Amino acid sequence: MGSMKVHQFARGFWEHEPSLTLGCKRLRPLAPKLSNTDNTPTTVPPFDLKSFIRPESGPRKLGSSDDKRETAHVDTHPGGTRWNPTQEQIGILEMLYRGGMRTPNAQQIEQITAQLGKYGKIEGKNVFYWFQNHKARERQKQKRNNLGLNHSPRAPGVTTTTTISSSLTHESRGDFGREEDSPYKRKCRSWTFECLEEDKRYCRNEGDRTLELFPLHPENR
Amino acid sequence: MGSMKVHQFARGFWEHEPSLTLGCKRLRPLAPKLSNTDNTPTTVPPFDLKSFIRPESGPRKLGSSDDKRETAHVDTHPGGTRWNPTQEQIGILEMLYRGGMRTPNAQQIEQITAQLGKYGKIEGKNVFYWFQNHKARERQKQKRNNLGLNHSPRAPGVTTTTTISSSLTHESRGDFGREEDSPYKRKCRSWTFECLEEDKRYCRNEGDRTLELFPLHPENR
DNA sequence: GCAAATTAATGATTTATTCAAG
DNA sequence: CTTGAATAAATCATTAATTTGC
Numbered sequence: 001m002g003s004m005k006v007h008q009f010a011r012g013f014w015e016h017e018p019s020l021t022l023g024c025k026r027l028r029p030l031a032p033k034l035s036n037t038d039n040t041p042t043t044v045p046p047f048d049l050k051s052f053i054r055p056e057s058g059p060r061k062l063g064s065s066d067d068k069r070e071t072a073h074v075d076t077h078p079g080g081t082r083w084n085p086t087q088e089q090i091g092i093l094e095m096l097y098r099g100g101m102r103t104p105n106a107q108q109i110e111q112i113t114a115q116l117g118k119y120g121k122i123e124g125k126n127v128f129y130w131f132q133n134h135k136a137r138e139r140q141k142q143k144r145n146n147l148g149l150n151h152s153p154r155a156p157g158v159t160t161t162t163t164i165s166s167s168l169t170h171e172s173r174g175d176f177g178r179e180e181d182s183p184y185k186r187k188c189r190s191w192t193f194e195c196l197e198e199d200k201r202y203c204r205n206e207g208d209r210t211l212e213l214f215p216l217h218p219e220n221r
Numbered sequence: 222m223g224s225m226k227v228h229q230f231a232r233g234f235w236e237h238e239p240s241l242t243l244g245c246k247r248l249r250p251l252a253p254k255l256s257n258t259d260n261t262p263t264t265v266p267p268f269d270l271k272s273f274i275r276p277e278s279g280p281r282k283l284g285s286s287d288d289k290r291e292t293a294h295v296d297t298h299p300g301g302t303r304w305n306p307t308q309e310q311i312g313i314l315e316m317l318y319r320g321g322m323r324t325p326n327a328q329q330i331e332q333i334t335a336q337l338g339k340y341g342k343i344e345g346k347n348v349f350y351w352f353q354n355h356k357a358r359e360r361q362k363q364k365r366n367n368l369g370l371n372h373s374p375r376a377p378g379v380t381t382t383t384t385i386s387s388s389l390t391h392e393s394r395g396d397f398g399r400e401e402d403s404p405y406k407r408k409c410r411s412w413t414f415e416c417l418e419e420d421k422r423y424c425r426n427e428g429d430r431t432l433e434l435f436p437l438h439p440e441n442r
Numbered sequence: 443g444c445a446a447a448t449t450a451a452t453g454a455t456t457t458a459t460t461c462a463a464g
Numbered sequence: 465c466t467t468g469a470a471t472a473a474a475t476c477a478t479t480a481a482t483t484t485g486c
Contacts, residue, residue: 081478081479082452082453082454082477082478082479083453083454084453084479084480085452085453103471125454126453126454129452129453129454129455130452130453132454132471132472133452133453134452135472136472136473136474137451137452139472139473140473302463303462303463303464303467303468303469304468304469305464305468306468324455324456346469347468347469350467350469350470351467353456353457353469354468354469356457357458357459358466358467360457361458443486444485444486445484445485445486446483446484446485446486447482447484447485448481448482448483448484449480449482449483450479450480450481450482451478451479451480451481452477452478452479452480453476453477453478453479454475454476454477454478455474455475455476455477456473456474456475456476457472457473457474457475458471458472458473458474459470459471459472459473460469460470460471460472461468461469461470461471462467462468462469462470463466463467463468463469464465464466464467
């Protein structure tokens, strides 16, 4: 099926905004609330929209003329391809997941990423997404199973499912979540509160390139 | 407000995992699906879990001894509070929103953050979240209004608030992008984000190669 | 056997909900 | 109550599997 690729480019609408005087109606004199430590310009910066609108350098479509670096078809994500995990990486991630990890915090992601990086190119966001997706998909898979089971009241022997818990129950602490199947209705916040103190979505620094992040939770430990 | 902080420490569950032989049972021979051609390190790193679990230097609780370096630029978040936007910041954000911006990409967020930073402490995530929330809430407000109108053909009565929207809804334009409320956005933008906060790293946009999309924020001193 | 065409998986993005600070 | 922050659900989009026609 053709994907169609609409390429709408709704962008660019506001970038040519002409005058934007910002202060048009509201904007009061702005008492410098507290001086941002840095040499707060005594005069309030005029907020020049143009200065940060920047046309964005074009969309970089896939079929573009020059790429084709596909030749190496390697793991070094050529240009814009998505992460393609190796078996080792998946293995480790699954192990961690089975171990109970569901939403690694920034620090954990950083470390996991570092480790997985030994097996192939990877970035923090990939790890983050992996957990998000895996968690969600395990959940829906289980839900589907439950429905199936309910529908046909068979399975006296607990055969399937519960696989996980049974396998790793050995750990005393259980899976720290008991949300094995809670349909997210359960307030996860209450009990995880402490544990995800510095939970933030993270992003990792790769080489010189500093990455950025927007994070969640300033938390400042 | 008593925070209470239960400090459950659900953490540490997987970190003391003893053996983790990774390949123990599952891990099939792994038919090299395609060999991935990756220059697989001849010797696969053994994946030493311990190496990245790192005792984590202790939980670093809030009341720890050394914190408090917050003294500098006390400006806003003293420590763990959430972003508290100034009027100027809100003004600009709303202007941008009215201008049609709905989901700024990384680059835009970066620039906006930089600008807004002149009016008070702010981080990229705040901008990100602001747009997310504002968009969602405008939408639900509108939906509510529509329902309200349908349901009871009375004048909306201005029950309470709705201050903003009612007063300035419908600026002349505001449609532009046509993405007013398309069920879903067209598609992606690549998130290239670079850091700029902390004003220690500079940010140079290097094409749109890697992007990182989320964040973390180390707040290293 | 092999590629083009389809389908199945799953990585990545956006929207909807929810929690909780102020 | 308002709204910043965070998580979960929905869904878009791309890659690998698999099927199919030759």
